[in-house]
Amino acid sequence: MIREQRSSRGGSRDQRTNRRIRAREVRVVGADGGQLGVMPIEAALERARTEGLDLVEISPMASPPVCKLMDYGKFKYEEKKKAAESKRAQVVIQLKEVKLRPKTEEHDYEFKVRNMRRFLEEGNKAKVVIQFRGREITHREQGTVILNDVAQDLKDVGVVEQPPRMEGRLMFMILAPTAKVAQRARELVKQAAVTAKRAQAAGKPAAESAPVAAPQDEQPAAP
Numbered sequence: 001m002i003r004e005q006r007s008s009r010g011g012s013r014d015q016r017t018n019r020r021i022r023a024r025e026v027r028v029v030g031a032d033g034g035q036l037g038v039m040p041i042e043a044a045l046e047r048a049r050t051e052g053l054d055l056v057e058i059s060p061m062a063s064p065p066v067c068k069l070m071d072y073g074k075f076k077y078e079e080k081k082k083a084a085e086s087k088r089a090q091v092v093i094q095l096k097e098v099k100l101r102p103k104t105e106e107h108d109y110e111f112k113v114r115n116m117r118r119f120l121e122e123g124n125k126a127k128v129v130i131q132f133r134g135r136e137i138t139h140r141e142q143g144t145v146i147l148n149d150v151a152q153d154l155k156d157v158g159v160v161e162q163p164p165r166m167e168g169r170l171m172f173m174i175l176a177p178t179a180k181v182a183q184r185a186r187e188l189v190k191q192a193a194v195t196a197k198r199a200q201a202a203g204k205p206a207a208e209s210a211p212v213a214a215p216q217d218e219q220p221a222a223p
Helices: 041-051 072-088 106-121 134-153 179-201
Strands: 025-029 035-040 054-059 066-070 095-100 125-131 158-167 170-177
Touching: 025 041, 025 054, 035 041, 041 054, 041 066, 054 072, 066 072, 095 106, 106 125, 106 134, 106 158, 106 170, 106 179, 125 134, 134 158, 134 170, 170 179
Parallel strands: 025 066, 095 125
Antiparallel strands: 025 035, 054 066, 125 170, 158 170
16 A cells, blocks of 8 residues: 655645655554554564555654555544534534515514524524605614514524624614534534434435525515
C-alpha cells in the first residue's frame, strides 16, 4: 500500500505520508498504538511496507517527528464519514420571509401565522415584512400593530430578535425560536441522524425527512 506521493500546487494540507516525510529519523507508533521506537526514515518506511500500511506523520514539530503506521486511505474515509454524520446532526437555521399588508384579511393573516409557527418549531427564524403601497405609508402605525399581533400570537414558540424597523416602504421584524423550541428542534435533527445511520447500517433506505413547508407566498383557498 505504501507508495510515492507528490504534493500538488495548491493541494490539501493533509499530513505528510511515506516519501513526503522529510525527517531523517522518526519516532514510530504501531497500528495498535504501541511504541516502536526511533528509527531511520528508510527503516520506518520498510516497516510500513512490510505491514502493508502507510507511514503517516502525526506530530511534525516533535523531535524527532512522530509517525504512525496506518491505512491512510481508510483513515481519510472514516474522517470524511464522521464529518458528514456530524453535519447531518446540525440544525441549519434558515430565515423564512413572510409578507403581509396593512390591510391583510383575517384568514390570510391566520394562514401565514400558522406557517411562521411551523418555521419556528423547525428551529428556523421568521422575517415578517409589512409592505406599504401608495398612501398606505402615511399609516405606519397599522404595520406596527400587525407586527405586535404576530409577536403576541407566537410568543409561546418565538421571541422578537429584532424589533420592528422601517426600510423604505417596508417595515419588518425578525422572530427567533424560544430556547425550549430551539432545543427540541436540535434533538429532533439528532434523532433523525441516528435513525438514518441505523437504517444505513441495516441496508435500508432512510426514513423520509419532514414534509417541505409550503411556499411562503401560497395563499389559502377562499372560504
